[in-house]
Amino acid sequence: MTADGNPPDLIPAPVSTATPEGGGFTPGTRTTLYAGEGTESSARWLRATAGAALGLPLAPATAPGGAGSITLLVDDSLAPEGYRLQVTGEGVQIRGGTPAGVFWGAQTLRQLLGPEAFRAAPGAGTRPRTLAATTVEDAPRFGWRGVMLDVSRHFTQKTDVLRFLDLLAAHKLNVFHFHLTDDQGWRIEIKRHPKLTEVGSWRTRSKWGHRFSDLWDEKPYGGYYTQDDIREIVAYAAERHIRIVPEIDIPGHSQAAIAAYPELGNTDVVDTSALTPWENWGVSPHVLAPTENTLRFYEGVLEEVLELFPADIAPFIHIGGDECPKDQWKASATAQARIAELGLKDEDELQSWIIRHFDTWLAGRGRRLIGWDEILEGGLAPGAAVSSWRGYGGGIAAAEAGHDVVMCPEQHVYLDFRQDGGPDEPMPIGYIRTLEDVYRFEPVPRGLSPEAAAHVIGTQANIWTEVMQERARVDYQAFPRLAAFAEVAWSALPESAERDYAGFERRMATHYRRLDALGVAYRPPGGPLPWQKRPGVAGFPREGAPPNI
Template sequence: MDLIPAPRTVEGPWRCAFLFDTNTKLAAAPGTEGVARWLRSTIGTALGRELPPGTVGADKTLTLRVDPSLASEEYRLSVTEGVEIRGGSAAGVFWGAQTFRQLLGADAFRRSCVNPDAVRGITQQVIRDRPRFGWRGLMLDVSRHFMPKDGVLRHLDLLAAHKLNVFHFHLTDDQGWRIEIERHPKLTEVGAWRARTKRGHRDSPLWDETPHGGYYTHDDIREIVAYAAERHITVVPEIEIPGHSQAVIAAYPELGNTDVVDTAALTVWDTWGINPNILAPTEEVLRFYEDVFEEVLGLFPSTFIHVGGDEAPKDQWKASPAAQARIKELGLADEDELQSWFIRHFDRWLADRGRRLIGWDEILEGGLAPGATVSSWRGYEGGIAAAEAGHDVVMCPHTQVYLDYRQADGDDEPVPIAYVRTLEDVYRFEPVPPQLSTEAAAHVIGVQANVWTEVMENQARVDYQTFPRLAAFAEVAWSDLPASAERDYADFDRRMGSHYARLDALGVDYRAPGGPLPWQQRPGVIGRPIEGAPPNV
């Protein structure tokens, strides 16, 4: 069995029982119609099978059913003379269909049929499976380097193929604002474009002098959200506050700390790192971002809305008479509490509209907003503190699952960033710290890998950094594996032999096991390698 992620239980396989050929029919019981459409448009097209409607439970038929006795994302895939996929909901049926796709071989991952006469046989077996975590996420940063809409849709297909169900969409940062806001058009007229781009790490002397930018219209966002929903993926948007805001201040200078900075002279940032320009703590800024979030809520139905909150330097607030007067007026102790005031405002604002705030673990500083969920990125500590305080946590420690980090220490590794994190390192990531009590551990609602794109200028570079490590992460997120030290990496590595063929069929420009291919290298482009790496939890 070369399935990735590994299922919980497999009975069999025994003998060849089901032939997927031109006589195969598809029967969709109520509630599974969307999965049936996906099967016909992807697997049917890839293997040259029309999959006409059939009778539920008949031989030579692929039957889809919703079974309320199963958990929502749980499925049972049974192969006899026919195939039956039962799921606790349409999502469970869909994940079972993804497993069925893998059983049919790598050609099932192509966009068109290359061998219409091939006979696809599946041996008799029963697979029972359900995910370990409800939040199995990938964050994609499109602010540093914009990914056109078609690339985003392709990325959603790759997430679905790995049974990941949350797409964290990092839409705003110092280097670009990527979502149309009709009430504030300068956000995209000005904030979506920069004159040039640093090539490599911020210490690199190299520049790409080509202007860079782009943004998604409302209809683009609606299409992305709908496409994701068809694949049972939730899109969680991120709008950064109060730091990482130079692009918005370049568009609307009055939102910055005008008493200490000539904000009218700022442009969209063209390099990387922690930017000193931070939003002013004014009512005007709150109203502006309420406008922004009103439009965001109208486009994204997700319960969670990410507000960033990370890497917000307080130097401008310390120097600003207006910010200091605001601290005194609000009865706050310091600048950390002023940031907490920012976050708490939008925690209440979102809660009043039936949504939940999530932010990076810096939102703990100055006091955590009552309803907030924490994305724990600076190691495990923030997640541990939040979980012990009764807050939900998504574990995404940079030391383990930042996929912009380098995959080997060789000189040929393109633009080496930070620690070495190999395929095996990611496979041995354990999201739940052992020191958490059972009650606190229950607040770890999920896991997420993060793809920051400072040194990923195009789709091929995103592919290279993300894959094959995302396959290892997907197994950590989905499969109920033993402790990290006991996981059978040799078996996973063996199964990857089949999975590389699937990635090839999908057109993924992944890092090969032997290292970067000549066209994947970036000689002379400076990175930021760091020796050693913190251990797993």
């Protein structure tokens, strides 16, 4: 403990800590674990993680609060995701406003138990540390603390998705935006449309590096999640109190779907029968045709998606809506006839009509539509929420119009952007976004009215994987910056409106040891290790300050 009683190493930082009088507590092999109603999943998690790492069986207790016990209780006097963790000489008690609050308190307990508690099994001489008498009072700033992982450009194996969910939970992040479809690959099994995975999940080769690179990986590439895989992922996330936002892209970023079912494309403009899932990166010109057949097709897709992602874990369905080139619609007699039939002004309003159709369709089934901020173009669907990625502007406009917003501006929280300006950064993309840059990100723009600010329901970091071919590359781009983002999303902005980066760096010294124990291939503070570099593979670094900050 520090002189003022604050734990030196908790990430994200809690609301408050105190050091009451009394002795500490040392968990041992006789330490028991009491799980009150609703906390059973947290008890299972504690035994499987900290218990296994420290060699503690944590046998079930029959009553709460016994000497030498860890007690988990739901206490609805606390905030829904808030918790109170108390360490005394008798043991540990964690109370949460909901089962999720108890789980976040258990995550804090694991941090207090030391980096050794993040290993899979005890090492030589591992012994539980003595916990100082401590009271932690905590609750999150935002209810939406999210991370998007793009599994379309480069596929993430199911076991690595489960690992990624564990990493989100370890940082008290509670929303997993699952980017399942794009031009380069369709990653979710849809039984009524089997070609989506038979054809759409595989490409013949992949660009190696940025799209301007002249290098290719000539190996066929692909993969997808079966419906049983998806159910497993959903159950795993639910145990960790993580919601999932599945994304099915409409109407752009759809070349893989059109390659599988050519009739979905603008067949009066291009020969869609010759298409394959895209081998390159960027924005494909091939977009969905605005036909009744397309609407029915995607309604069928979404019916299976809704069955796989129940409403309690996936209240929002993401439909993309971004980067939809209108050239084919402008040249298509079918699209122009649809515009005339509906009395629309232009192609932007045609896209808006498609978005509104699915907004109504999802609302009728108890779900909410969310899309990238391009869904504002041509008029925003009444019940839709917005992922504001092109800066703050789209989010501000949506919030002022009364729509909920998740702030994820690329200038701040696109973790595919490079972390340093040095020549050794692997395949450097975009502007420099350092650990400190991410730590100083503020999701609620200054000057936003209180009414509009209330519509900023949270924030999200995005991980696009064009140049992330394997798990280690995702680790490198995500960490340690995701730890900084987690604190932005969880911890309230201080009254000074300036976060203490020096204090965060000090706490990160311990957090790096936790990441080491978890096997995370993060970017070291001193720069990439030799095996993390990618010499000779082109990126696309941009110079200067990012615009639209």
